[in-house]
Amino acid sequence: MTEPDDTADFRRFGKWSVPGIPHRGWSCIDIEDLGSPEAVCEMCERQDIRYVHAMQHPDYPETLHCGCICAGHMEEDVERARRREASMKNAARRRAAWPNRKAWRRSRQGNLVISDQGYHVTIFEHADGWHGVIQRSATGYKRFSRRVYSSQRAAQLAAFDAILFLLQER
Numbered sequence: 001m002t003e004p005d006d007t008a009d010f011r012r013f014g015k016w017s018v019p020g021i022p023h024r025g026w027s028c029i030d031i032e033d034l035g036s037p038e039a040v041c042e043m044c045e046r047q048d049i050r051y052v053h054a055m056q057h058p059d060y061p062e063t064l065h066c067g068c069i070c071a072g073h074m075e076e077d078v079e080r081a082r083r084r085e086a087s088m089k090n091a092a093r094r095r096a097a098w099p100n101r102k103a104w105r106r107s108r109q110g111n112l113v114i115s116d117q118g119y120h121v122t123i124f125e126h127a128d129g130w131h132g133v134i135q136r137s138a139t140g141y142k143r144f145s146r147r148v149y150s151s152q153r154a155a156q157l158a159a160f161d162a163i164l165f166l167l168q169e170r
Contacts (some may be wrong), residue, residue: 003075013044013045013046014043014044014045014046015034015042015043015044015045015064016040016043016044016070022057022059022060023073023074023078024074024075024076025047025057025058025059025074025075026050026055026057026064026074026075027055027056027057027075028053028054028055028056028058028071028075028081028084029051029054029055029056029063029090030054030058031051031052031053031054031084031085032051032052032054033050033051033052033088033091033092034049034050034051034052035050035085035162036050037049037050038050039052039065041065041066041067041070042064042065043055043064043066043067043068043070043071044066044070045066047067047069047070048068049065049066049067051067051068051085051088051089052065052066052067053065053066053067053068053071053081053084055071055074055075057074059166068082068084068085069081073145078117089127091164093127094160095157095160095161095164098156098157098160099152099153099156099157101114103115103116104156107122109124111123112124112152112156116163117163117167118136118138119134119135119136119163119166120134120135120136120137121133121134121135121156121159121163122135123152123155123156123159125152126148128148129148129149129152130148130149130150130152130155130157131145131148131149132144132145132149132155132156132158132159133145133162134159134162134163134166136166143162145158145159145162
């Protein structure tokens with residue numbers, strides 16, 4: 001199944017064809033990367049999607065989880081939806097490459113360390129598994145992982161996710 005584009009008459013499918021469901025004026029409240037196309041767009045009900053745009057409308061009680069093109073038409077800005085999705089794809093590529101970056105090094109204590117985006121990450125093994133700590137010396141921020149990870153790679157990926165979250169919060 002191919003994704004509808006700007007010129008396709010996709011509005012005859014799914015909720016696009018249902019009277020009473022708003023077609024414009026939606027806002028994207030979140031976007032999620034499922035890792036692979038594991039969902040179907042809830043607006044056109046045809047497109048398999050990996051990047052899920054959570055769309056909300058003041059006159060509709062449910063949040064709809066949609067693909068890029070439907071989300072763009074719903075918020076009346078397809079280019080904005082494309083930029084949002086491109087940002088997610090870029091983050092997914094960076095995340096996949098993060099554990100293999102050459103910037104990772106071993107500290108004197110044998111821990112894995114890296115500095116990135118103003119944050120210093122330390123990954124270390126403990127008796128119960130892998131842990132991490134993220135620090136930002138400019139602000140005094142320091143946070144240890146609450147979870148225990150089964151592998152060094154899993155702890156590294158969790159650190160990437162945490163930095164991404166912290167950067168979005170700033």
